[in-house]
Amino acid sequence: MLLYSVLAFPLFFVLYLALPFIFERFPRLYRSFVFKPKDEWGNKEEHFTCFEKHQLSSASARNFYVETSDTCDKLGVWHVLPFEHDIASGTKQVNLGSFDEALSCGTPIFLYFHGNTKTRSVPWRVDIYKLLSAAGYNVITFDYRGYGDSSGHMTAESDCVYDSLAVLNFIYDHCGSSPVFYWGHSLGTGIVGSLMRHLLEQRERYSSNIRLPRGIILDAPFTCLAHVMMSRKSMWGYGVSCGAANEKEGDHNCVQSEGGIRHTKQLAESLRMNSPVQFVSFEADRGYRHNFIHTAPEMPQIVR
Template sequence: MPARKQGAAARGWLAWRPQLRTLLLDLVLIYVSVPFLIRLFPVLLTKFAFLNFLEFPYFVDLQQPELLLNNTVNLYLTTEPNVTVGIWHTAPGSRAAEARGKDRGWYEEALGDAHPVIIYLHGNGGTRASSHRVQFMKLMGAADFHILALDYRGYGDSSGHPTESGFTTDVLALYDWVKARSGNSSVIFWGHSLGTGIATNAARKLHEDRGVQVDAVVLESPYTNIREAAAYVSIAKLYRHFPGFEYLILDSMALGGVFFRTSSRR
């Protein structure tokens, strides 16, 4: 390389060095600050636990489930004052032909047809229209279950703000609504990922407060508690060896009122 070009390259590098140093210092400052911000404002961590702000798939009309699912109707249920949750009810596949074009009243009455009922409790992020949830409803509908998939408060088109106790309230309200219409049919809580903690909380609340045993609880991709689960999410791995990792980050889950125990461990 000619001396003139070498000199230009060297000057260019020297010009960039202060900016690069500033950028690296900014990144280090952000990295160090995050755990302390989480400890001071644990609500930030709950946002990442719930991911309710990710409302994928986008541009889906949740009031028209028939665009994605056959023999399915949309409904809304008020679970407590000022909180209304959106729900999709998929009828058993064996009743698909007669379900075509029917309204909510028909679906409510159909709950008493002796087919078992799944209350589907999805994981964090997205809505009841997410593709893997739609596939689940198709599969279990074909297996002749009723499926009621709700978006908890703060998810999808449901009102309110997400909290662990609020999720339990939503599920128990739906459980009571179903039991009032389903006669002696079995009612199952099926939780996936975050929903496994919600399913367990609701089943525990039924048993402890009412002495009621839910017919079955299915836990898909469960965890022992949200604190242990948080240690293995991608962003937490960046801080696994950070001094005070457990105190600053993991213990902050409890400060934010988030526990989600899916076992009897305390």
């Protein structure tokens, strides 16, 4: 038993030192820690077109696809109309042109970036869409390549940026002067940060109809995609240094509130944002954890 203990410690130490080099040498292994697209529905298109099973209505939500510019992958997208509950209950009437009209009539649009697991159809994500819809917003949400009914697979962080640009191109082709906002959750907050830097760096290099968002909500944020992997308990022994982004933080263990306030300021500085930045924290005893900050009673007022 003593011999086993003596041998186990140096073996563990060697593996601890070797793991970062293994991830560098085999990036596919690293990506498997970050991107978790599998769920029980696979890529069944009918799962994403039958809205009633997701507590939505086909009268107030539509499913469609956009194509990425780099790989021509197909991305599954949902559009949920404002006040979808009234439409579903029949108290508000719509016609077939209502979806395109809703985007172009000046009503604000929220683009939702989900986290690293499963798909846009997860029930608590649907609750966020309904929250925003009830506040009078259009909601656009999508699955990254390899997730849900989207084709392809993730190879790098840049894939997330290209996927986001594909959806934004659709939005700005249809929205006219309607303001666009971003809501990123978990991994989605890192994607929003990468997207913003891309837009700021590239907007002077080429002509694009994509404008910067009117506002951003970062929900239960990670400072960068590397932090998604490092949040796993098996990786807590390793440190990560990267850019930071926080706007709205829950009581999860991944990012502490003191750091969140500092990261919020860093985000504004790194993105050269002149707009006011608000940091909203929630006490741990409220029990929202990582995924349920949107259930806070004050959230409807916060998003308005």
